[in-house]
Amino acid sequence: MRTIGRSLALIAFFLLLWEGLVIVAGLPRFILPPPSLVAQTLWFSRSLIAEHALITGAEVLIGLVLGAALGFFFAILLATSRTARAILRPALVFSQTVPVFALAPILTLWLGYGLWSKVAMALLIIFFPVTSAFYDALMRTPEGWIGLARVMGANRGRILWHVRIPAALPGFASGLRLATVYAPIGAIIGEWVGASRGLGYLMLLANGRAKIDLMFAALIVLAILTLLLHAAVDRFGRWLSQGRI
Numbered sequence: 001m002r003t004i005g006r007s008l009a010l011i012a013f014f015l016l017l018w019e020g021l022v023i024v025a026g027l028p029r030f031i032l033p034p035p036s037l038v039a040q041t042l043w044f045s046r047s048l049i050a051e052h053a054l055i056t057g058a059e060v061l062i063g064l065v066l067g068a069a070l071g072f073f074f075a076i077l078l079a080t081s082r083t084a085r086a087i088l089r090p091a092l093v094f095s096q097t098v099p100v101f102a103l104a105p106i107l108t109l110w111l112g113y114g115l116w117s118k119v120a121m122a123l124l125i126i127f128f129p130v131t132s133a134f135y136d137a138l139m140r141t142p143e144g145w146i147g148l149a150r151v152m153g154a155n156r157g158r159i160l161w162h163v164r165i166p167a168a169l170p171g172f173a174s175g176l177r178l179a180t181v182y183a184p185i186g187a188i189i190g191e192w193v194g195a196s197r198g199l200g201y202l203m204l205l206a207n208g209r210a211k212i213d214l215m216f217a218a219l220i221v222l223a224i225l226t227l228l229l230h231a232a233v234d235r236f237g238r239w240l241s242q243g244r245i
Helices: 002-025 037-042 046-081 082-095 100-111 115-139 141-151 156-193 199-210 213-243
Strands: none
Touching: 002 046, 002 115, 037 046, 037 213, 046 082, 046 100, 046 115, 046 199, 046 213, 082 100, 082 115, 115 156, 141 156, 156 199, 156 213, 199 213
16 A cells, blocks of 8 residues: 555656646647646547557457467477477577567558558567476476486476476466567557557657647556556466466
8 A cells, every 4th residue: 555655656756747847947848748638638538549449459369369479488499309499499599689660561562551461560569478487497497306206207298287387387477477568569560560559559649740648648548558568477477377278
């Protein structure tokens, strides 16, 4: 409760400082709207913002599920196959030398202006941290645990499922938490490149019409969505870290 109270107090102080800065400096609303105006816009445009927020939320959630699943199985493949490590690991590292954002126009060209080009952007951002964190955790399984399982007659498959994967779940959860923070960025970049719906599209539209208060309102909703998603994934990660699989 104390942490929540301090956070709310910090937010209130920031909003008052923001409001005061706009009033004292006399900044025009198309440069920096006061938080009171942003709050009004958020309320009166709530239906419009909610409509676009649902689209962005769907893009992020689908990308998160697909990226986490692919990262999970890809990490297992790398950890259990020397051939896969020799061939795929260098390719995985090389893929990170290309900025994901630079692929947005290509993905939009290939997948169109609809949902799936944004899902692909989110997936690409999610995939690497999940794969990397889970793979590293799998490779750090204590040798004593593996040796004990072998003494008890466990084969490679049982060792993987009952020893290595449970021991590496905290690493998978850590990678998933990190990916969750960046996943909305991929969806928003995709919407900026080409979309007719979503918070990124709404922000571009508002900016083009000099409705900066609407742009800030959409940005606040995006931040809230990211925080809620991170909280949900964090709770899921704690559940995973307890070995429940």
